[in-house]
Amino acid sequence: MLPRKSIGVIIIVIGVAIGVFTYIQISLQQNEATHSITNRNQNPYIEEYSLPVGSWPNGIIADKQGTIWAAASKTNKLFSLEPKSGMIKEYPINDEDFTSDNLERNSTMVWAIVQDNDGVIWFSPLGTKSIWTFDSTTGKFHMIKSETGSPFQMKVDKNGDIWFTTLSKDTLGVIQSMGNDRYKVSSFYLGNDTGPAGLFLQDDSVWIAEVTTQKIVQYKISQQKELVRNITKTLEIPASVKTMLSAPTDLIVSDNTVWLTEHGTSFLTEYKLSSSDVVRYPTSQNFYHATTLPFWIRNTSDGKGLWFNEHEGNKLAYFDIYNRTLLEYNIPSLPKDGFLTYPLNIALDPFDDKKLWFSEWNTDKIGLVNGKTAIHxxxxxxxxxxxxxxxxxxxxxxxxxxxxxxxxxxxxxxxxxxxxxxxxxxxxxxxxxxxxxxxxxxxxxxxxxxxxxxxxxxxxxxxxxxxxxxxxxxxxxxxxxxx
Missing domain, CATH: 2.60.40.10 (Immunoglobulins)
Structure with a gap:
């Protein structure tokens, strides 16, 4: 699973049948449905919420009000979860302004979801030429055509611009509002077979984790009249052939240090920009003695901790930067015909970043790790x-x-x-x-x-x-x- 230089495997296409879950009585209400099932007793550190069978959730975000949003991979639906009540709603993705031919291509993996400064949800099915918005106040979807390609990861900068990587298209994109519900989508070519995956915004720079080149690259952003005009490469690491990275997928830059996940390994990696020193922190070994495949990474607001997911470790991990310790939380659910649950995506809780939300792709669930639960x-x-x-x-x-x-x-x-x-x-x-x-x-x-x-x-x-x-x-x- 997951060849290090192939998009086809990073998207994890696995022939695993879906387990049989409790039947959920769905009550249709116009274009949405509601239901609620919560699993609380299997792990004292994790709660799980069941989605309809066959959802295969991937992209996930916790919005500013604390509502959790997750995208189904196969059913053209967006789900919302209210954590306090456990109530789940589902919204069929549809834009009346476009034909069904455009909509059918949405039946694929949604990796990236963000909320912009106006509260609008943005997401995109990878492999298409579409970017979608969803207004939770009206319940309406809107599709924007993107010749740049579809986002693999998205981040919102301080100006409200939405930056995104495209993975297979070798481009970096940015979405900027032009007013009156109009948007400009710009793209910047990064080079053949770069495989841009994770991105990090810092002042007037954007950092990119390139899976295929095995590099971390920093670009300076050039703007004119508040519009992004160009990006210029200013740094590329590792600078020496003596240091090699293995499929760097995501990154955080802080205190002259780049923290990154090396997806071809079982490591969270620390790269010192001043000295080029590298320290790799291994996860625990899994039962199969295979790589645990760390993927996305999120930093806490106080700068003291890092969350990341392990695609084949069956765990969510929290690294304490100052104490240099790692906590790994076992996912309680397993697919009926398998031994690993794939937590494909993660999102910090907006009110408490010691809590981490995650999607369980092959068990049709959303999970929550409570990092404040005492460990004895x-x-x-x-x-x-x-x-x-x-x-x-x-x-x-x-x-x-x-x-x-x-x-x-x-x-x-x-x-x-x-x-x-x-x-x-x-x-x-x-x-x-x-x-x-x-x-x-x-x-x-x-x-x-x-x-x-x-x-x-x-x-x-x-x-x-x-x-x-x-x-x-x-x-x-x-x-x-x-x-």
Whole structure:
């Protein structure tokens, strides 16, 4: 799944049948329908809301009033969710000004949804030449033709302009209001096979994550009479061939640092602009020892945390920038005929960015992670750095302690280790073993991790050590140096 340089796989086309869910009695009201089903008891950190069977939700946003909007991938519908009541409404996407031929092409994946400064919802089905608006006050849709292509990601700047990437079209676009419900869509060609995915707006610059070139590029925005006229490349990273990125998909720029998801790996990556130093923070390893595929990334308003989704990790993740710790929240639902739920998209709650909304593509659900729910256990080690030479006669021992209790798992926690040595977060030619992989916190809080190098290439790596109760995983990171 998800070849690193192919749009066809980034859009995740999987032959997975849809599970059977509870029948939902739908009450039609003009062009909308309402229903409400909430799942609350499977995970103390996550709530889930069921959509109609066959919805396959992807693009999601929490608007300024706290209403959640999600787009169906196969049914030409936009859903709204009122979190307090659990009430869900569905709106068939239709613009009376256009023919059905134009509308049929909307039966595809909607990756990007934003709300503009006037409260209008914008979205676009990838692979079409259309961008849609929805006015929630009138319930009306409007389609705008876009020869630039359809957005893969959209962001609204301080002036109200909507910037977007097109992924397969190798262009950056911007939508600007011309007044009287008229809009100008401009496009800027970024080069052959660039694969622009994520974007980040900073002052008079726009940063682009290019999946295909494996680059992060900064452009200066040139405006004239409040209209965008041109963009000029000012920076491209990595600057050296010694550093390679693997399918960078999304990014946040803060404090002279670029934070990015490398979708070809299991890493959240930190790139220092001043020194070009790179630190990769691995997620926990999944059951299949495959890459967890971090995808979108969102930063909290205080600048202290980053949320991201793992397309094959079955988790949503929160990284504490200052403490350098990672929390992973397990998605409770699974498809009936599969072992992984695909949380394709994420959105911060507008009133509390310690809460994250996400779409469950192959379970027909919307989920909410509550990052304020207390976690009753912690993990620590007796060191923050390990130097391990290539010598099979010697090894290294890390002493670790799991504090607190684990009330949701009969007081048991499960230990795991991961690293930035391998894209899968595995260890390659390094032996890794815990003295005990399960701790009963009723009687024991300590364990040891044994490490022995059997030929790992020299370099600076990151070691992750985690404890999990099956619902949430806490990961701490150590520097791992192979001289």
């Amino acid at each position: 256990f912690g993990i620590s080690t007796d060191t923050d750095k390990i130097m391990l030479r290539n010598d099979t006669s010697k090894g290294n021992i890390v002493n670790l302690e799991v504090s607190g209790q684990s009330p949701y798992s009969s007081n048991e926690v499960f230990l795991n280790a991961s690293s930035s040595i391998m894209p899968t977060a595995g260890f390659g030619n390094m032996m890794v073993k815990f003295s005990s992989s399960v701790l009963d916190l009723s009687s024991s809080h300590r364990a040891q991790l044994f490490l022995q190098n059997h030929g790992v290439p020299a370099g600076n790596y990151t070691l992750g050590i985690s404890a999990s109760d099956g619902f949430v995983t806490k990961i701490i990171f150590l520097d791992l140096v192979i001289p």
